[in-house]
Amino acid sequence: xxxxxxxxxxxxxxxxxxxxxxxxxxxxxxxxxxxxxxxxxxxxxxxxxxxxxxxxxxxxxxxxxxxxxxxxxxxxxxxxxxxxxxxxxxxxxxxxxxxxxxxxxxxxxxxxxxxxxxxxxxxxxxxxxxxxxxxxxxxxxxxxxxxxxxxxxxxxxxxxxxxxxxxxxxxxxxxxxxxxxxxxxxxxxxxxxxxxxxxxxxxxxxxxxxxxxxxxxxxxxxxxxxxxxxx
Amino acid sequence: xxxxxxxxxxxxxxxxxxxxxxxxxxxxxxxxxxxxxxxxxxxxxxxxxxxxxxxxxxxxxxxxxxxxxxxxxxxxxxxxxxxxxxxxxxxxxxxxxxxxxxxxxxxxxxxxxxxx
Numbered sequence: 631x632x633x634x635x636x637x638x639x640x641x642x643x644x645x646x647x648x649x650x651x652x653x654x655x656x657x658x659x660x661x662x663x664x665x666x667x668x669x670x671x672x673x674x675x676x677x678x679x680x681x682x683x684x685x686x687x688x689x690x691x692x693x694x695x696x697x698x699x700x701x702x703x704x705x706x707x708x709x710x711x712x713x714x715x716x717x718x719x720x721x722x723x724x725x726x727x728x729x730x731x732x733x734x735x736x737x738x739x740x741x742x743x744x745x746x747x748x749x750x751x752x753x754x755x756x757x758x759x760x761x762x763x764x765x766x767x768x769x770x771x772x773x774x775x776x777x778x779x780x781x782x783x784x785x786x787x788x789x790x791x792x793x794x795x796x797x798x799x800x801x802x803x804x805x806x807x808x809x810x811x812x813x814x815x816x817x818x819x820x821x822x823x824x825x826x827x828x829x830x831x832x833x834x835x836x837x838x839x840x841x842x843x844x845x846x847x848x849x850x851x852x853x854x855x856x857x858x859x860x861x
Numbered sequence: 862x863x864x865x866x867x868x869x870x871x872x873x874x875x876x877x878x879x880x881x882x883x884x885x886x887x888x889x890x891x892x893x894x895x896x897x898x899x900x901x902x903x904x905x906x907x908x909x910x911x912x913x914x915x916x917x918x919x920x921x922x923x924x925x926x927x928x929x930x931x932x933x934x935x936x937x938x939x940x941x942x943x944x945x946x947x948x949x950x951x952x953x954x955x956x957x958x959x960x961x962x963x964x965x966x967x968x969x970x971x972x973x974x975x976x977x
Binding site: 784787788790791818821822823824825826827828830853856857860861 | 866868869870871872873874875876877878939942943944
């Protein structure tokens with residue numbers, strides 16, 4: 631297989647360039663991450679993040695043949711002979727395939743990603759009915775890999791002001807949680823032409839999510855909640 | 862002046878809802894116009910004039926034009942917010958768009974009610 635990989639070391643390179651590699655996958659190489667680890671053995675200057683290697687930590691998100699995804703759960707068998715790898719689009723590049731996620735996590739932090747409940751805690755735990763718990767399915771599974779937000783044109787244009795699909799999916803995860811009592815505060819925080827309403831339902835987020843989640847749907851629910859509160 | 866990022870205008874849902882409602886109005890008008898035009902014979906100047914001589918047709922057309930203008934205002938403002946970063950230039954362009962759309966709407970009313 632032939633790999634064209636985005637290379638950039640700000641300390642040494644004047645500008646980014648694409649470097650080509652040839653690699654014959656060995657027995658047992660199943661995922662793109664396996665190939666990357668082999669390439670790293672060939673050329674130890676190649677830099678990328680990885681950790682759990684099973685689609686849970688979200689470290690190895692990258693742009694694979696023009697589409698964001700996780701290298702560890704992208705099957706080599708599903709890729710063409712020529713694979714082009716670039717860092718996630720729209721974020722500053724630290725080095726090679728590693729991006730600076732500060733902006734992304736700043737937006738995540740801004741939606742208060744924790745339960746807010748000032749009532750006295752019960753003796754054991756705050757209970758939910760099975761139906762109430764089911765409302766969180768499709769929301770809590772997000773691993774914050776940033777594939778969705780960095781595929782979103784609205785996030786590319788306004789990463790400092792638009793929360794982005796990942797942050798908004800998490801915002802809805804807490805809006806939908808019956809144990810959380812800060813609903814109105816959360817909605818106030820999002821009722822903004824930039825923070826929420828930069829979403830024009832382009833749906834790149836839902837298209838690329840490696841966990842099969844639907845941020846566009848969650849964003850729609852937040853808009854509905856805002857309308858329901860006001861009308 | 863320190864250029865800090867400022868968000869929190871606390872508007873948005875109203876425009877979002879208005880865009881959906883105006884879209885529905887435009888879709889409905891398009892269906893009505895198609896229903897009125899399709900069964901008729903060749904569309905002559907007289908037939909067209911007779912159609913717009915009816916009061917309800919004029920009101921419906923004005924509603925359509927108003928919906929289009931309002932819908933377009935929100936859409937164009939969104940585009941300007943995405944691509945035009947200097948606040949002064951953006952404000953000037955927004956004012957220009959409002960004046961243009963308001964002008965078009967006034968002109969529509971004049972055409973609908975002004976023609977003899």
